[in-house]
Amino acid sequence: MIGRLNHVAIAVSDIDAATAIYRDTLGADVSSREEQPDHGVSTVFINLPNTKIELLEPLGDDSPIAKFLEKNPSGGIHHVCYEVDDILAARDKLVADGARVLGDGEPKIGAHGKPVLFLHPKDFLGTLTELEEA
C-alpha cells in the first residue's frame, strides 16, 4: 500500500539556523522559507536526490508542533510521510485493521496541497506517520 517516502519532517525552534546547518554544514540544496498560516508552521525543504527533509518551525499561537518543541527544545524528527495512491482506500484498510487515524478521520489538505492523514504514533512504532495521496 505505501509507496515512496515523501519526506521526513524535523521540527526546529529556529528554521533559519536549521536551514544554515543543512545548506552550509551538510552542503544540501535548500528551498526558500514559506509561511503556512493554515498549518501553523513555517517550512523549508531540503531537496535530496531521492526524497526531501521538511524543516518545520512553529508559526502563530496554536502551532501543532509547539508541544513537541517544548519536550524537545533542540528539535527532533517529528514525523515521516509515505505516499499512497488512494487515501480513502488506505484509511479504510487501516481502520479495518484497528489502526487509529488522528482527528475526525477525514483527509485534510496538507502543506503540499494534497490530501493527508496522520496515524496514531502508538499504532506505528512510536512514530507519527503521515499518509499523502501522491
Added chain:
Amino acid sequence: MIGRLNHVAIAVSDIDAATAIYRDTLGADVSSREEQPDHGVSTVFINLPNTKIELLEPLGDDSPIAKFLEKNPSGGIHHVCYEVDDILAARDKLVADGARVLGDGEPKIGAHGKPVLFLHPKDFLGTLTELEEA
C-alpha cells in the same frame, strides 16, 4: 555534500511485531530478519521505491539502542542516514565547521558493510545523523 537519504532507522522492542505492522497493515515489502551481533542489533529493511526504513531491535546485553528504548518504550525514530561520496572528506569538513563526530572520529564499518560515522544530535537539530560512504 550529502546525497541520497539512505535510510530512516526506527528502534523497536519487538521487531517481528514491527515487521508485521509494515508488511500487513501498511502493505510494504519487507526483508527477512538479520542478526548483527557486531552492531548489537537485529535488523529488518522496509523496501520503499525510493529509500528504506531500517527496523532495529536490541541484540545482546550492550546494544547501542537499549537506552533509547528505555526512554521510548513504544519505539521511535532513532536516526537518519545520508550518503556521502567520501566519508573522510565529509568528516574533515564537518569537524572544521565545529560539528562533533561521535566516538573516536574514525569511520567504522556499518551494518551495510560500508564506512559510516555518526554525528552529534545536538549539532544537527536534535537528530542523530549517520553518514555512509555510498
